[in-house]
Amino acid sequence: MSDSITQHVSHCILCGKCLQVCPLLRATGREELGPRSKSDLCRVLAEDPAKLSETDAARLAGLCLGCGRCREVCSQGQDVPGLVAALRAAHPNFKSWLWKTWLTRARQLWSPSAKAAGLVPERFRTERLGPMLKMLAGMTGGPGLDPFLTPKTFPDTLRGEKLLLFAGCTANYVQGRWLMAALRLLDGLGAEVLPGDFACCGSGLKGAGFTDESTAMAERNVAVWRKAGRPRITVFCASCLAGLRAYDCFASEAEAAQWADSLLPLSVAVRGIEFVIADNVPERLGYHHPCHAGADDPDRAFLREVLGDRLIRATDAQCCGFGGVMRLAAPGLTEPVNRQCWDALEGADVVLSGCSACLAQLSATAPEDVEVGHWLEIIR
Ligand code: SF4
Ligand code: SF4
The missing domain is CATH 3.40.50 (Rossmann fold)
Structure with a gap:
C-alpha cells in the first residue's frame, strides 16, 4: 500500500492555503475532512500502514469530493485527490463493484434512467442510492433549455481544419442534444470532424481508485488520436477535459506536449462567432x-x-x-x-x-x- 501512496505525498509547509479553498471543509466546518488532515493521515499510512485500521482507511478514502481545488493552490505540489485515489486503489474493500458498474456501464445506467433501479444490488444500502437515482432522473428529464442564441456570423479560425470531437459519456449516451449542438457549431466554423471511437475519459474511474481501468481508457483514447494523425481534439465537458489533460501514457515528453496542445475547449473554438x-x-x-x-x-x-x-x-x-x-x-x-x-x-x-x-x-x-x-x- 505504501508505495502508491508515497508517490503522491510531498512536503507540507503548513501554509493553510488548501484549507481556505476546500469546499467540504467550508461547508461542514470539520477540519478532519480538510485536505491537510487527509494528507497527514495518508503520510502516517504510508510510513506505517498498521497504524490505521482498514475501516479508518476506507472512511478516509470516501471523504473527498475530488474537486482538486487544494491541489491547485498548493505550492508544494501536494496532490490530495491523487492521494485519496491511491488510497482507494490500495484498499481492496473500497473497490465496490457497484461503483465500478456505475462508471463502466454508462450506456445501461445513464440511458433509460428508469431502468437504473433494476441494477441496484440487493446487498447495497438502498437509502444511499436515493440521491443517485434522483440524479439519473435529472439527467434525462425534460426537453432541455429553450435556445435563445442564434449564430449570425462565423470566424474562419477553424475553416478547413480536421479535428476530433471528444463528446464524453453523458453526451454520447444521455444528452444527444449537446453533441448535435457541438456538431452544428463546428460545421458552421467550417471544421471537418474526423471519426474517432473514443472511450470514456476515465477520470471518474481514476478518482475512484480504478487505476488499471482508467489507464486502459487513456491508452485507447491516445491511440484514437494517434490513428487520426494527432489532430486537435475539441471538448465540451470540463471534467472530461481535466481528465484528458491528466493523461500520462505517452511515448515521449514531446508526444505528451503535443497531446496537451491538441486539447481545445469548444468554448474557445466558438469565440468569434457573432x-x-x-x-x-x-x-x-x-x-x-x-x-x-x-x-x-x-x-x-x-x-x-x-x-x-x-x-x-x-x-x-x-x-x-x-x-x-x-x-x-x-x-x-x-x-x-x-x-x-x-x-x-x-x-x-x-x-x-x-x-x-x-x-x-x-x-x-x-x-x-x-x-x-x-x-x-x-x-x-
Ligand atoms: S479535493 Fe478533496 S480535500 Fe481537496 S479541496 Fe476538494 S474536497 Fe477538499
Ligand atoms: S496548501 Fe499544500 S503546503 Fe499549504 S497546508 Fe495545504 S498541503 Fe500543506
Whole structure:
C-alpha cells in the first residue's frame, strides 16, 4: 500500500492555503475532512500502514469530493485527490463493484434512467442510492433549455481544419442534444470532424481508485488520436477535459506536449462567432463554475462575453457537491456543499454550466422554479 501512496505525498509547509479553498471543509466546518488532515493521515499510512485500521482507511478514502481545488493552490505540489485515489486503489474493500458498474456501464445506467433501479444490488444500502437515482432522473428529464442564441456570423479560425470531437459519456449516451449542438457549431466554423471511437475519459474511474481501468481508457483514447494523425481534439465537458489533460501514457515528453496542445475547449473554438440574442432570453441567468475547469475557465469567459450583464449570478468558490465516490460513501456530507452552491446562485431562473457531473448534480438538486442546462443548449 505504501508505495502508491508515497508517490503522491510531498512536503507540507503548513501554509493553510488548501484549507481556505476546500469546499467540504467550508461547508461542514470539520477540519478532519480538510485536505491537510487527509494528507497527514495518508503520510502516517504510508510510513506505517498498521497504524490505521482498514475501516479508518476506507472512511478516509470516501471523504473527498475530488474537486482538486487544494491541489491547485498548493505550492508544494501536494496532490490530495491523487492521494485519496491511491488510497482507494490500495484498499481492496473500497473497490465496490457497484461503483465500478456505475462508471463502466454508462450506456445501461445513464440511458433509460428508469431502468437504473433494476441494477441496484440487493446487498447495497438502498437509502444511499436515493440521491443517485434522483440524479439519473435529472439527467434525462425534460426537453432541455429553450435556445435563445442564434449564430449570425462565423470566424474562419477553424475553416478547413480536421479535428476530433471528444463528446464524453453523458453526451454520447444521455444528452444527444449537446453533441448535435457541438456538431452544428463546428460545421458552421467550417471544421471537418474526423471519426474517432473514443472511450470514456476515465477520470471518474481514476478518482475512484480504478487505476488499471482508467489507464486502459487513456491508452485507447491516445491511440484514437494517434490513428487520426494527432489532430486537435475539441471538448465540451470540463471534467472530461481535466481528465484528458491528466493523461500520462505517452511515448515521449514531446508526444505528451503535443497531446496537451491538441486539447481545445469548444468554448474557445466558438469565440468569434457573432450571436443574435432572441427575446426569450431568461431575465436572470446564472453560471456554475465547475471545480475541474480551473481558475481560467473558458466556458465562463465565453458566456460573459456573449451574455454580458444578463449573467447575474455565478459560483466561484462553491462546488456543486457531486463528489463522485463520496456521493456513495457519505451523501449527507455532500448536501451542505451543494446548499452553498445554490445559495451563491440564488435569484437565477436558469443556471448554465459546462461539466456533465456538475449538471447531473445541479439538475437533481435545483429549486423547483430553476432550470439547469449545458451552455450548448441555449444555442440554436
Ligand atoms: S479535493 Fe476538494 S474536497 Fe478533496 S480535500 Fe481537496 S479541496 Fe477538499
Ligand atoms: S496548501 Fe499544500 S503546503 Fe499549504 S497546508 Fe495545504 S498541503 Fe500543506
